[in-house]
Amino acid sequence: MGCYRLHLYWSDPEIGRCNLKSIVSTSIAILSGLVVLVGYFVQIPILVELRSLFLDWAVILAAFMVFIGVLNISIVNISHFTSGKKDGFFGLMLIISMFVTLALGLILKPGHPIMNFIFNSIQLPVELSLMAVLSITFLIAAIHLLRRKPGWVSITFLVTALLILVGTAPSPFGEFPLLGGFLKPFIAQVLAASGARGIILGVGLAALTMGLRILFGADRPYGGK
Amino acid sequence: MNITVLLAVGLVALTAILILIFAIIKRKAVPSRRVIPAIDQLRQALDRSVEGGTRVHLSLGKGRLVSPQGAAGLAGLSTLNSLSSVIQSSDLPMVTSSGEPSLSILSQDILRLSNREHLGSEEISFRQSRLTGLTDFSYAAGTIPVISNNNVSTNVLLGDFGIEAGLIMESALRNNGTTVAASDDISGQAVMFASTGESLVGEELFAVSEYLNHTPVHAASLTVQDILRWGVIACIFIGAILKLGGVI
Numbered sequence: 154m155g156c157y158r159l160h161l162y163w164s165d166p167e168i169g170r171c172n173l174k175s176i177v178s179t180s181i182a183i184l185s186g187l188v189v190l191v192g193y194f195v196q197i198p199i200l201v202e203l204r205s206l207f208l209d210w211a212v213i214l215a216a217f218m219v220f221i222g223v224l225n226i227s228i229v230n231i232s233h234f235t236s237g238k239k240d241g242f243f244g245l246m247l248i249i250s251m252f253v254t255l256a257l258g259l260i261l262k263p264g265h266p267i268m269n270f271i272f273n274s275i276q277l278p279v280e281l282s283l284m285a286v287l288s289i290t291f292l293i294a295a296i297h298l299l300r301r302k303p304g305w306v307s308i309t310f311l312v313t314a315l316l317i318l319v320g321t322a323p324s325p326f327g328e329f330p331l332l333g334g335f336l337k338p339f340i341a342q343v344l345a346a347s348g349a350r351g352i353i354l355g356v357g358l359a360a361l362t363m364g365l366r367i368l369f370g371a372d373r374p375y376g377g378k
Numbered sequence: 379m380n381i382t383v384l385l386a387v388g389l390v391a392l393t394a395i396l397i398l399i400f401a402i403i404k405r406k407a408v409p410s411r412r413v414i415p416a417i418d419q420l421r422q423a424l425d426r427s428v429e430g431g432t433r434v435h436l437s438l439g440k441g442r443l444v445s446p447q448g449a450a451g452l453a454g455l456s457t458l459n460s461l462s463s464v465i466q467s468s469d470l471p472m473v474t475s476s477g478e479p480s481l482s483i484l485s486q487d488i489l490r491l492s493n494r495e496h497l498g499s500e501e502i503s504f505r506q507s508r509l510t511g512l513t514d515f516s517y518a519a520g521t522i523p524v525i526s527n528n529n530v531s532t533n534v535l536l537g538d539f540g541i542e543a544g545l546i547m548e549s550a551l552r553n554n555g556t557t558v559a560a561s562d563d564i565s566g567q568a569v570m571f572a573s574t575g576e577s578l579v580g581e582e583l584f585a586v587s588e589y590l591n592h593t594p595v596h597a598a599s600l601t602v603q604d605i606l607r608w609g610v611i612a613c614i615f616i617g618a619i620l621k622l623g624g625v626i
Contacts, residue, residue, distance in 0.1 A: 190390070194383055194386065194387050194390075208444070211443075211444045212444060214480075215442065215443070215444055215479070215480060218479035218480045218482075218483055219479050219512070221479060221483060222479030222482055222483075222509040222512070223509075225479075225482060225504065225508060225509045226508075226509055226510075226511075226520075228504050229504060229505055229508055232504075232505070238527070240523055240527070279515075280513070280515045280516075283515040283518070283519060283542075283545065284515070286545065287541060287542070287544050287545060290544045290545060290548045290573075291544055291569070291572065293548070294544065294547075294548070294569075294572045294573045295572060298572050301574075301575050302575065310571065310572065349564045351580075352564060352567070352579065352580040353564070354607075354610055355580040355581040355603075355607065356450075356562050356580055356581050356583070356584075358581065358603050358606045358607060358610070359449075359453075359580075359581035359583070359584035359585075359603055360446075360449035360450075360562075360584070361389075361390070361393055361606075362393060362397065362584070362599035362600075362602055362603055363449050363452055363453055363456075363584050363599070364449065365390070365393055365394050365397055365599070366397070366595055366596070366599055367452065368394075369394075369397070369398075369595065371401075371593065371595035371596070372452070372456050372459075372587075372595075372596075373459075374452050374455035374456060374459070374484055374488070
């Protein structure tokens with residue numbers, strides 16, 4: 154049965170081509186992953202050199218991917234504009250501002266006063282306004298939390314957030330002795346920090362097994378099953 | 379090699395050996411896993427999307443692959459691999475968004491291969507897999523129209539998200555869709571907990587693909603994670619006792 158399947162795979166030029174592509178990409182991923190991992194732990198000159206070479210290639214590829222990503226953003230937004238969608242005008246504005254900023258950056262170089270002006274007067278206020286919207290969003294989420302998830306976990310979450318906020322916010326009557334001096338540091342530095350460390354340890358262990366699954370070729374985020 | 383490097387090599391080698399052993403043991407075993415309500419909710423939402431002819435949206439976050447946050451992005455891509463098989467029968471193909479170009483390109487590749495496998499064609503629309511922004515907030519702002527303009531009923535946020543996830547979640551809730559979210563970032567997890575009905579906490583982010591598409595290696599890696607977690611707990615406990623006793 155296995156031989157029959159293999160025969161089918163290789164006798165169909167299209168499937169055979171794709172299968173070969175998958176084998177090659179999997180082999181490259183496993184081999185380069187192993188070299189980088191071993192080169193990280195074992196200081197053999199050739200391995201260390203190979204590791205840094207592979208990492209350099211990865212950085213160059215990542216930079217090239219940014220270029221492809223910008224093309225994707227451009228194509229999607231141009232198609233929104235040309236298809237007459239309701240947000241098409243914003244798409245056009247995005248494309249114009251993106252290419253004007255790019256052209257100015259190439260001509261004037263980063264650090265030029267005009268570039269600083271663009272970032273400080275447009276980019277920064279826009280991002281800050283989104284941050285302000287976010288604070289309102291969090292407030293609404295907190296109000297809806299008890300409706301969505303009634304229970305002691307939500308109550309603990311809200312009470313803790315409230316205590317930290319009250320402990321952090323400046324008060325016209327000076328610092329609350331119990332809250333600012335004891336309760337807030339205890340919650341933030343003991344309870345929250347230990348909980349966060351526990352979660353990070355769990356995430357770290359899961360990331361380790363995830364990496365090994367990729368090294369084994371069991372997970373192929375670069376395509377293929 | 380110093381002791382720290384030796385311990386690290388030992389941990390990686392032990393984990394690799396354990397995964398291989400458990401993958402062989404669990405080859406024919408019936409999967410037995412604890413219930414994660416968020417993943418059950420996701421399964422139901424996927425069924426509803428397929429039946430209702432609506433779209434599923436997966437947001438992969440902004441974790442650069444050549445950074446420690448890359449693992450979360452890879453977990454998102456692994457889930458995309460599983461999701462794309464599960465919902466191939468839907469009338470509307472799924473859409474993905476990301477804040478990192480490498481994730482965007484890899485997601486296109488996965489969708490293309492899934493199409494080839496199930497529909498016999500590699501063609502996908504460039505709108506199906508979008509890079510929506512290159513900074514945290516531009517990514518969140520760019521993802522909002524993807525959710526609101528594409529007849530999306532199920533939103534899955536899996537990857538590296540910070541507080542900007544709040545904007546995406548708000549848009550998803552306003553759209554009356556089901557949202558399941560997980561992040562490797564602590565502040566992102568707090569935002570997700572407050573904004574969704576069911577959220578995934580900590581390492582549950584890495585378990586989604588196994589829950590959706592069972593394979594022996596995935597099942598083995600979950601078992602190994604549990605073993606390692608008990609090992610870490612034992613180490614912390616022994617370390618605390620030794621510290622209290624004045625030995626270290």
